[in-house]
Amino acid sequence: MISVKHLKKSFGDLEVLKDINVDIKQKEVVVVIGPSGSGKSTFLRCLNLIEPVTEGTVTIEGVELTDKKVDINKLRAEVGMVFQQFNLFPHKTVLENITLPIVTVKKWNKADAEKKAKDLLNKVGLLEKANAYPESLSGGQKQRVAIARALGMEPKVMLFDELHLHWTPPKWLGKS
């Protein structure tokens, strides 16, 4: 489903990714481990084109990301990403943070998007925080909101740039 071939990424003279080759199958959960600064985030960022790759190819579900003709926005909707800093909107409530991309990217109406957002909040155990603002949440709670937000896009692939281990993701997160 994800096929990475001869991936190289450099920032100027700094060669961060040096010939990465990996095939990841559907429903497979892969953890990338390495020292700080070794290139884990850079690798993930290359999988949804936040970083342009220097050399090599990344193919997701038969679509080659490195192809100039690829629709980057469509691709990003299919490759969910939970960032290290979670990137929640500070001036929006938890519910709004999840609802907004469903309305703007998936073009759902607000009522349906809110219903979906509440269902996702319930799944990550945070329904009671729907009207809270991100600053009032713990780190792990913020990450769960970011997970719910990414799942709202119904992505084919989920990328986690650092997973908080004080919350055990339920089994359904590893499925489909």
Ligand SMILES: Nc1ncnc2c1ncn2[C@@H]1O[C@H](COP(=O)(O)OP(=O)(O)OP(=O)(O)O)[C@@H](O)[C@H]1O
């Ligand atoms: N935009 C950038 N411009 C220049 N150098 C960068 C850029 N982004 C990352 N780097 C460098 O690339 C290397 C890999 O960084 P990366 O963030 O991928 O590491 P990491 O393995 O995810 O680290 P950590 O575990 O600390 O989050 C580091 O030396 C970093 O300084």
